[in-house]
């Protein structure tokens with residue numbers, strides 16, 4: 001793990017000094033993060049990097065994961081999909097089972113943090129313990145909340161409104177709530193294995209290991225195998241481009257313990273790929289950070305064809321590597337990409353295929369998009385900015401009524 005001081009070479013010393021200054025104000029207070037998976041997906045990705053850095057700053061931070069079984073995670077994935085506006089048929093007892101597992105966790109967990117920082121809907125009902133134990137509670141929403149299913153939203157809202165405040169990733173997700181809402185976008189860690197510089201030899205060795213030909217163009221999407229990431233749409237885009245250009249497609253990703261749909265989606269993807277030797281469907285085990293880093297760096301164009309997206313860390317990761325990125329204009333992606341300046345935003349499959357062809361035909365333009373994209377990520381979406389925003393919100397809980405500018 002990099003030392004917090006090392007980030008000054010990217011962000012400047014003043015921003016690191018500022019973090020120490022803010023962290024000092026939290027002396028004696030503890031921050032307990034709670035989510036539903038230790039590996040897989042953006043939330044685990046951020047917490048893995050953030051907790052050690054908060055500790056280095058002197059913050060008493062910890063991270064706990066709730067326990068659940070197959071039934072619980074099937075329900076929470078349905079809740080996740082419903083919040084993204086996908087029609088879902090809930091069983092009669094789904095919500096009561098969800099609450100039962102939350103209650104079990106609430107009773108078994110040592111909820112000792114001065115601030116209890118709950119991530120996403122899966123553990124949202126832990127807040128019921130507030131009646132007995134008090135404490136400051138923050139609910140952090142990482143998903144696209146712009147058009148939620150009404151019944152699911154109503155159910156969750158009862159719990160969300162018991163928190164002291166709610167944090168959303170993008171303005172479009174803010175809801176009409178009775179509690180304070182704060183906008184904080186996620187971030188990537190430029191010094192992690194996923195994002196650090198890699199030598200051309202390391203990159204080539206990984207492409208060789210997967211049997212991908214680096215002398216021909218490569219388009220890549222890195223994502224969990226999830227319907228909302230539209231991997232089948234990506235294959236359709238590839239097939240359209242393939243009629244005109246010699247190109248390879250990489251679809252790489254793993255699963256998450258709280259996402260039971262992965263294996264089924266991956267099978268559908270393999271079926272759609274139909275043994276095309278230029279499509280590489282790679283199942284990545286957890287801790288494949290160097291592989292993902294190399295795949296992003298060695299690809300010609302990065303795609304993120306999500307149908308819905310919370311923020312889309314994979315977009316930040318690719319832009320940070322100065323890659324040309326083509327992504328759908330959903331969720332937090334437009335915060336990261338200014339169309340035709342720091343990447344390309346699309347709305348349809350046809351549009352995506354059109355832009356893939358354009359960027360493959362115009363490498364200099366593609367290169368400039370990547371360079372602008374990197375600058376934008378550097379200025380807005382690095383972990384040091386994210387830590388500062390969190391420290392300010394933690395402090396605001398102990399200064400209710402005072403104005404704190406985020």
Ligand code: UDP
Nearest residue numbers: 041042043045223224253254284312313314
């Ligand atoms: N990721 C990973 N392994 C995989 C697929 C994704 O480590 O097999 C990482 C990816 O690099 C990114 C995060 O998981 O850091 C995904 O975050 P994002 O916001 O893109 O999507 P989410 O999965 O949270 O919906």
